[in-house]
Amino acid sequence: MTQQKRSGRIRGFFAGLHYYFCVVWYFAGMLALLFLAAMIGPLWVVAAALLITGWLELRKTRKWRRLFQRNWAVHPDVSDISPNLGKIMAELYERSGIDPKKYPLYDFRLCEKDRLEEEQEEDGSDIKKAANMLQGMSETYRASVLYSGRPILAVSAPMLALLDDEEERAVLAHELVHLREKHVYMGYMLRLLCSFVIWVATLARIVWFFAAGWEAAAYAAMAGISAGLIITRITKAGKPEKLSDRWGQLKTFIFYTVLVSILTMAVFMPVYPLVYLATVLIAMAASTILRGLSRTSEYRADAGIADLGANPLAMMTALRRLQYLQDEAVRKAFLTKRLEAKNFRNWAGKNLYATHPQLDDRLTRLEKIAKRLGYAQDEIRTAKSGHIEVDESHSYPSWMIRYMQAQ
Numbered sequence: 001m002t003q004q005k006r007s008g009r010i011r012g013f014f015a016g017l018h019y020y021f022c023v024v025w026y027f028a029g030m031l032a033l034l035f036l037a038a039m040i041g042p043l044w045v046v047a048a049a050l051l052i053t054g055w056l057e058l059r060k061t062r063k064w065r066r067l068f069q070r071n072w073a074v075h076p077d078v079s080d081i082s083p084n085l086g087k088i089m090a091e092l093y094e095r096s097g098i099d100p101k102k103y104p105l106y107d108f109r110l111c112e113k114d115r116l117e118e119e120q121e122e123d124g125s126d127i128k129k130a131a132n133m134l135q136g137m138s139e140t141y142r143a144s145v146l147y148s149g150r151p152i153l154a155v156s157a158p159m160l161a162l163l164d165d166e167e168e169r170a171v172l173a174h175e176l177v178h179l180r181e182k183h184v185y186m187g188y189m190l191r192l193l194c195s196f197v198i199w200v201a202t203l204a205r206i207v208w209f210f211a212a213g214w215e216a217a218a219y220a221a222m223a224g225i226s227a228g229l230i231i232t233r234i235t236k237a238g239k240p241e242k243l244s245d246r247w248g249q250l251k252t253f254i255f256y257t258v259l260v261s262i263l264t265m266a267v268f269m270p271v272y273p274l275v276y277l278a279t280v281l282i283a284m285a286a287s288t289i290l291r292g293l294s295r296t297s298e299y300r301a302d303a304g305i306a307d308l309g310a311n312p313l314a315m316m317t318a319l320r321r322l323q324y325l326q327d328e329a330v331r332k333a334f335l336t337k338r339l340e341a342k343n344f345r346n347w348a349g350k351n352l353y354a355t356h357p358q359l360d361d362r363l364t365r366l367e368k369i370a371k372r373l374g375y376a377q378d379e380i381r382t383a384k385s386g387h388i389e390v391d392e393s394h395s396y397p398s399w400m401i402r403y404m405q406a407q
Contacts, residue, residue: 018302023186026293030193037197037282041204049199056193064148073107081161088169089379094174095308103127106154108138139397141322143171145178147188153179163318169313170305177304183297190293197286201279208275224261296323296357302366311368313383316363320388323359329396
């Protein structure tokens with residue numbers, strides 16, 4: 001074994017050790033939050049939250065599994081948008097040790113429309129919502145390993161059309177690293193635990209709301225609802241551009257209803273605002289931990305693509321192409337000033353609640369990997385900050401732009 005290979009294996013071992021150490025801390029943090037949430041409410045709240053979480057997850061998994069297994073389309077090995085997809089995937093499957101029959105490469109696009117319509121009639125709106133979500137994924141630039149009882153490897157056709165062969169190899173290698181290292185299972189378990197924590201905190205908050213008596217709860221609820229309706233109507237009349245859609249009106253109504261209800265309940269139970277704040281902070285912390293695991297897994301998948309024969313420089317240019325399209329969508333939606341505002345909400349969205357790391361951070365880490373692999377500095381600089389060509393035919397669909405405008 002050469003010195004370089006030995007050094008690479010040692011570095012890979014410690015990198016893997018660091019990753020799993022982080023995973024342990026994420027789970028430990030989530031369990032600590034569960035303990036805190038359980039201390040706020042009675043014991044039956046924990047049991048009720050467990051039943052709700054389990055029932056909702058089983059229901060969701062069953063319906064999504066049926067949708068995936070019966071309706072998803074598998075990408076062809078050769079097509080106009082990706083003539084070398086079959087060859088690329090065959091090499092990646094061989095290097096990763098993943099069985100292509102067990103984990104084929106799916107498109108987000110649904111097939112067999114007649115069968116889908118029958119399932120919608122049988123299962124109701126849930127299947128329709130899931131199908132609409134997948135249809136939306138199929139029209140945007142997505143590559144993912146999803147979970148629906150088992151891992152599902154998928155990439156959208158627009159993503160394949162956007163990338164050249166080397167970029168395609170890098171992106172698919174990234175997803176196969178997720179699949180090989182069981183990231184989807186760890187993310188799924190932590191997501192269940194996060195949902196459990198949030199339900200415990202929510203139910204504990206409701207129990208405390210009624211602790212001062214039904215009359216006090218009724219007064220607080222009526223005061224909140226009345227204030228929410230009045231303020232929403234006044235705001236809509238004064239600033240119609242901010243409440244032009246029902247979703248904006250609903251968010252405003254909920255915010256003021258909750259705020260006034262809390263303040264009213266404080267008259268009957270002064271400690272309630274503190275209890276409410278504690279449960280909200282616990283739920284926010286649980287979501288933050290969950291997103292933290294997702295970002296850590298993304299870094300880990302980026303670091304593993306070279307083992308599958310992918311070029312880290314190609315991953316850099318692929319990420320930059322995707323960022324370019326996102327920036328163009330933001331520009332078209334007239335959201336630039338809002339997104340560039342220097343406030344805590346914007347900072348938190350990028351650093352605490354984002355499922356993926358920021359582009360600059362990913363590029364910096366990929367740059368270090370490329371240097372270790374011996375790529376020339378000029379090549380690295382070009383991949384990181386050189387000109388990126390994106391054909392004008394590539395853009396986010398109009399419905400996505402309208403959705404961004406509505407947020």
